[in-house]
Amino acid sequence: MCGLEIPGDDHLLVGLAQADDAGVYQISEDLALIQTVDFFTPIVDDPYSFGQIAAANALSDVYAMGGVPKTAMNIVGFPIGELDISIFRQIIEGGLSKIKEAGVVLVGGHSVADKELKYGLSVTGFVHPKQILIKRRLRPGQKLILTKPLGIGIVNTAVKAGMTSPELSQRVSELMATLNKDAAEVMGNFPVSACTDVTGFGLLGHLAEMVVGSGCGAKIDSAALPLISEAVEFARMGLIPAGAYKNREFREDIIEIDPGVPRATVDILFDPQTSGGLLMVVDGAAADDLSRALAEKGVPCAAIIGSVLGGGEEKIRIN
Ligand code: CO
Ligand code: CO
Numbered sequence: 427m428c429g430l431e432i433p434g435d436d437h438l439l440v441g442l443a444q445a446d447d448a449g450v451y452q453i454s455e456d457l458a459l460i461q462t463v464d465f466f467t468p469i470v471d472d473p474y475s476f477g478q479i480a481a482a483n484a485l486s487d488v489y490a491m492g493g494v495p496k497t498a499m500n501i502v503g504f505p506i507g508e509l510d511i512s513i514f515r516q517i518i519e520g521g522l523s524k525i526k527e528a529g530v531v532l533v534g535g536h537s538v539a540d541k542e543l544k545y546g547l548s549v550t551g552f553v554h555p556k557q558i559l560i561k562r563r564l565r566p567g568q569k570l571i572l573t574k575p576l577g578i579g580i581v582n583t584a585v586k587a588g589m590t591s592p593e594l595s596q597r598v599s600e601l602m603a604t605l606n607k608d609a610a611e612v613m614g615n616f617p618v619s620a621c622t623d624v625t626g627f628g629l630l631g632h633l634a635e636m637v638v639g640s641g642c643g644a645k646i647d648s649a650a651l652p653l654i655s656e657a658v659e660f661a662r663m664g665l666i667p668a669g670a671y672k673n674r675e676f677r678e679d680i681i682e683i684d685p686g687v688p689r690a691t692v693d694i695l696f697d698p699q700t701s702g703g704l705l706m707v708v709d710g711a712a713a714d715d716l717s718r719a720l721a722e723k724g725v726p727c728a729a730i731i732g733s734v735l736g737g738g739e740e741k742i743r744i745n
Contacts, residue, residue, distance in 0.1 A: 439555060440491070445635065446560055447490040447622055450553065458555045462487040465501045465546020469582055469700050470599050473513045477520025477545060478603035483625070483701035484547035485528050489610035490623040490704060491560075493553035498525050500535025503544035517545050528607055557614075559621040562640040566736030568619065569713035570644065573609040574601060574703025574726045576629055576694050577657020583667045584660045594656055601654075601726055602701040609704045609725045616716040617709040624702035628673045630681060630695045632705060633742055638680065643735035646695070646744045648687045652727040653694055661690035661697075669698035683744045695744065703727070707734065 432442055439458055440450035448462035464484040468476045481498075488495040500521065504514050514537075525532050530549070581598045584590045606623060613621065624632050630646075637644050673696040683692055703726065708716050713730050720728035735743070 439558060440560060444560065447487040450491060450558055452555050456554055458553050458558065460488050460491050460493040460551040460553055461548070463501070463546065463548040465544050467542055467544055470585070470595070472599070473516035474520035475599045475603060477517035478524050479599065479701050480545045481521035481524035481547055482603050482605050484549050485524065485530070486606045486623045486701060488549055488551035489606040490621050491551070491553060492557050492610070492614070492621060493551040495528055495530045495549050495551040497533045497550045498530050498547045499533060500537070501544070501546050501548060502535065502537035503540030503542065504537055505541060505543060506539050509543065521545065521547065524603065524605060528605055559618060561620055561622050561636045563620040564636060564640040564642040564644075564707055564734045565619065566642060566734055567710045568707050568734040569710050569730050570633070570646075570732040570734070571706045571708060571713065571717055571720070572624070572629070572652060572703055572727065572729050572731050573606065573706070573720060574604070574624070575652040575654050576624075576699065576702070577654035577661070577697060578602060578699045578702060579628075579667045579669065579697040580657040580660050580665060580694065581654055582700065584656075584665055587665065589660070589665070590656070598654065604726055606704050608723045609720060612716070612719045612723050612725070613704065613706055615719070616712050618706050618716070619709075620707040622705050624699050624705055626669065626698045628670060628696040628698055629705070630742060631673045631677055634677045634680060636705070636707065637740050637742060640740065641738055643737065643739050643741045643743065644732055645735055646732040646742065648691050648744055650729055650731050651691065651695075652729040653691070657694055657697070658690050661693045666693050667698060670696040673698060680740060681742045681744065687744050692744070
């Protein structure tokens with residue numbers, strides 16, 4: 427979108443200029459609309475699971491803005507004549523299962539003939555204008571909490587190479603299909619000032635988006651990171667998706683890594699996640715309580731992985 431002039435509006439609270447998880451448009455004093463769209467090509471073989479994962483991923487950006495998703499529309503590209511139409515149906519059914527779980531209404535959609543299969547959703551949600559969680563609202567001393575373990579991209583690479591057990595593929599499929607709904611509901615009861623969801627740029631790429639422009643830095647405690655244990659093994663074997671290298675190259679200049687941090691951990695920090703967890707920034711004194719409340723709610727993990735640094739240097743340190 428670089429170089430294009432995009433007209434604004436007094437009611438636009440979050441738009442393209444801020445590069446946040448979703449757009450936000452104010453309707454009244456106490457109501458704003460969140461809008462987002464996301465779709466992709468299959469990342470798992472099973473069509474129903476793919477539908478679930480794509481839907482969970484698309485819904486996630488509304489949760490990451492502090493909002494509640496309300497309506498959704500299907501977006502489908504389908505190779506008619508090449509794939510059986512029952513596959514189309516299974517994908518839609520998988521997506522619908524997650525739309526229902528989210529308490530969202532499916533109001534429509536659009537499908538086109540496409541060489542490559544694609545599925546996703548456009549999602550609309552509500553948020554109070556004073557409760558929008560943008561990325562860059564950081565204060566020194568706050569803590570970072572992550573709600574899904576890292577290494578999803580590496581495991582998916584191993585799945586494609588035929589190197590995983592059916593049990594592991596299944597476990598990671600379920601992790602990707604897990605909605606960030608519960609995590610977002612718990613988050614609403616705590617002094618969280620910023621939030622994003624961890625997806626294609628990896629944990630550090632998304633944390634960098636929070637740090638740059640915030641006036642603060644961040645510190646990651648590598649020993650506290652929740653990692654999918656098999657992903658650590660695959661990373662040690664050098665099974666790293668190409669996206670991880672791109673993510674690293676893009677943000678290298680603001681990241682300082684202690685030489686003692688294991689190489690596999692660093693690789694996982696840049697690993698592109700599909701439908702990853704929420705990365706929350708909470709006041710330091712409330713971090714333990716939020717982590718406990720998330721764990722009680724049964725979210726995949728509730729790890730306090732680091733903190734916000736003062737001093738005005740917009741850098742990320744990994745120890
Ligand atoms: Co996002
Ligand atoms: Co997105």
